[in-house]
Amino acid sequence: MAEAHSDSIYLLQLTDCHLMPQPGQLFRDIDADRQLARVVEHLMGIDQPIDHLLLTGDLVHHGEAQAYRRLLDILAPLPGERHWIPGNHDEIDAMRAATSMPCGQEEVDLGYWRLLLLDSSSYPDGRGSGSLNEEELHWLQQRLAQSPERPVLIALHHNPLSTGSDWQDEIMLGNAAAFTELVAAAPQVKAVICGHLHQSQVRTIAGAQFWCSPSTSVQFRPAQSDFLLESEGPDSQPGYRWYRLDPDGSVESGLVRVDAVAPEPELG
Template sequence: MTRLLQLSDCHLPPMAGELFRGRDADQCLIRLVQWLQSEFAPFDHLLLTGDLVHHGGPDAYERLLQIVAPLSLCVHWIPGNHDVTAAMQLADHTGKLGHKVIHSGNWTLLLLDSTSEPDGRGSGSLSRSELDWLQRQLAQAPQRPTLLVLHHNPTPTGSVWQDAIRLGNSTALADLVDAAPHVRGVICGHLHQLQLLSFAGRPLWSAPSTVVQFRAGCEQFELETDPSRATPGARWYRLHPDGQVDAHSLQLPHELTS
């Protein structure tokens, strides 16, 4: 059995101590990591699913890796629309963080870069080469249950402003998923919300942000203010050998955020 931890949308600023939407993103992540260490059993892999740094350089990504290091996990990351891929590559001194294929038990995880063709507002797409790569990967091991991991949500959520900046070519992705019954689900970030949606007949799970959450179902941008949903959070997943997935939410207790 494989246990995955997903941390997303950390938005660490270029310099530690700077605020992101009124919160210290570094301190939020530090407290979340400390809580995960003390309260939860070890995981096997850590997925960092984009918008990890808010337009920062390699130093900010190295700071991120230092903060999550106490979890002692195999770390894998993908970029979001606020990330700088070149800076991520410079901070990856092992050369392993950007590996796009994870084999764990009898499962395969395929990590996708959805930052192609940005529209300047937050949307992104899967490039033609990324789609071709995915098609080849899906054809290689149809007997293995597979999860897809990307930053941008490929399906609408009911928030007008967020639906305008979702994955730009979701139909092309859906066509590949439709043809691959061994794809058991999709994991994304980007929404700053805990969501269970559906995409191409598969479950789509989004993770909360490790710093601030966005209110769901809004015409325009709003921060979440409900104390039960507004704190830094994460998701974790249990992947069963028979191809089943159990998805769980983790929300930092309010008393630990101040």
């Protein structure tokens, strides 16, 4: 790993939080609010620099604006400028009603770097897939044509690469080929990150580094024909990824797992 530079920029990615519409409701048998709060508690107890906090979709599980405000309240102790994009379980209008923070497509000037956030929730198929619409693909092409000397990190919710899990490959980015073509034509794209998979992935895409962060809620077991939760070992724990963007265009990432909160005892 290259040494950090005084001008390095640190990004923290949290994804697939799946807060339920009401506090106390369980998502796949876990309290997603408590789990996210546990991740925040962990981050507050370590020396992890955070310049920008990236929330990469499926933040709330079909909830209204109050659920997104609850999410932002849980995250309030963390430093860093906030950015969020919707996933297939998010309600975009509710996200916009919760705060004035931009939602979806956004360009962020990071000095030496540029951050491009994309909304991959267009054209849902009802099973979990989503796509970038034509206007957004055109926007991305235009942005990549500008300042080609500055390295770029792209964030979106849906994975643009197949994973080897048949059921997940059916609900990946719907127009992944069009996206990959744009990345391949832009060598300044140094990294692409996503959520959606509820697992860690480290790959390459069209010459760029590709990372997926685990969920702050539950994890999905990789390389499966059918849906299966990861129920044992470190890979079943909630987690996050951090990214360090260096002035020379290099990028480093680290994966951190957090001990899950114990389930509430049953009464009676």
